[in-house]
Amino acid sequence: MMKFIFKKIRESILTIIILSFGVFMISHLAPGDPLVSVYGSGVERISSEVREQAIEDLALNKPLMYQYGIWVKNSIKGDLGYSYKYKMPVKDVINTHLPNTVLLIGLCLILTFILSIMFGLVAALNEGKLIDRVITRCTTLLYCIPGFWISLILILVFSVNLRMLPSSGVYDIGKENDILNRISHLILPLTVIVIGHLGYYSNFVRNKVLEELKEDYILLARAKGLSKSQIIVRHPLKKIMPSIIILMSLSFSHLIAGGFVVEYIFSYPGLGQLIFESAKYHDYPLLMGGVMLTGIIVVLASLVSDILSSLIDPRLKERGMN
Known part of the structure; x- marks a missing residue:
């Protein structure tokens, strides 16, 4: 088991290194002027001498491999650099x-x-009935609708027309300590992300429970006089719970990606909006810091998922060693 874990850790470290190199090169080779982050709209009015001095100060005139080496060296020490746009440490x-x-x-x-x-569980308990068809079809339909489209519809209905919920930010100005105000800003982003993932997971739970209900041990439970709801809670749900946890951890990257898009749409000041903003303005240090932090979180989630999977099903560990 330890050999399997060490192998996965090595793969995770290699993935992070490849990610850092790829993001660094792509971001630096992308068209655009990084000095826009420093000078804003006034970048076009600065003199050539000031431009050259700024490029030299930021080491943007050095070869890319040299810049990458300096970034790696500083990152190992915990120094992620200085944000061009925010004029403060990353x-x-x-x-x-x-x-x-x-x-x-x-x-x-x-x-x-x-x-x-x-x-x-509700769908499984009512297999073939109206409520089962409504749940499965509605959740599947919502799962297929793009998140950005749902976001725009919710903003139009609840923010523009009804004026019930805010469409941006994490709290209103001067209300950073108002819990209810913060909750109101979370409702729409939360709704979009949950809707985008609920259909897949709920149908997975339904199908897994129905598969377990066909097993022989369920017949014994029914012979003891247990109702269908009691059987589901006591037996199939406990048995499929590890599979649900593993599925959630495997899908963690999709959840983060969806959350980042929603943050950008709702102008929610989170890590996702920060990454989009840094990419837009070519704020290389901030972009690298945000992407690498996100990559490490996703890689760690994948590592935990692999370990959990191997503990639950040893056959997966044997496959991972090959």
Whole structure:
């Protein structure tokens, strides 16, 4: 088992190294002027001498491999660089945005987990009935609709027309300590992300429960006089719970990706919006810091998923060693 874990850790480290190199090269080779982050719209009015001095100060005139080597060396020491746009260390910029993303993604993960089990169990308990068809078809339909389209519809209905919920930000100005105000800003982004993942997970739970109900041990439980709902809660649900947890961890990257897009649409000041913004303005240090942090989180989630999978099903460990 330890050999399997060490192998997965080596693969994770290699993945992070490849990610850092790829992102660094692609971002630096992409068209655009990184000095826009420094001078804003006034970049076109600066003199050639000031431009050359700024490029030299930022080491943008050095070969890319040299710049990458310096970035790796500093990153190992914990120095992620200085943001061109925010004029402050990258770590400080990320620290102000990361809690918002953790809150949003964490709540989405919890809500998706709970609601998918609830809908899946209700559908399984009423197999073939109207409520089963309504749940499976509605959740599947919502799963197929693009998240950005749902976001725009919700903004149009609840923010523009009804004026019930805010369409941007994490709280209103001067209300950073108002919990209800923060919750109101979370409702629409949460709804979009949960809707985008609920259909897949709830149908997975439903189908897994129905498969378990066909097993021989279920006949014994029925012979003891247990009702269908009692059987599902006591036996199939416990048996498929590890599979649900593994599926959620495997899909963690999709959840983060969906959350980042929603952050950008709702102008939610999280890590996703920060990455989009840094890419737009060619703020290389901030872009690298945000992408690498996200990549490490996703790789760690995948590593945990692989270990959990191997503990539950030893056959997966044998395949991973080949």
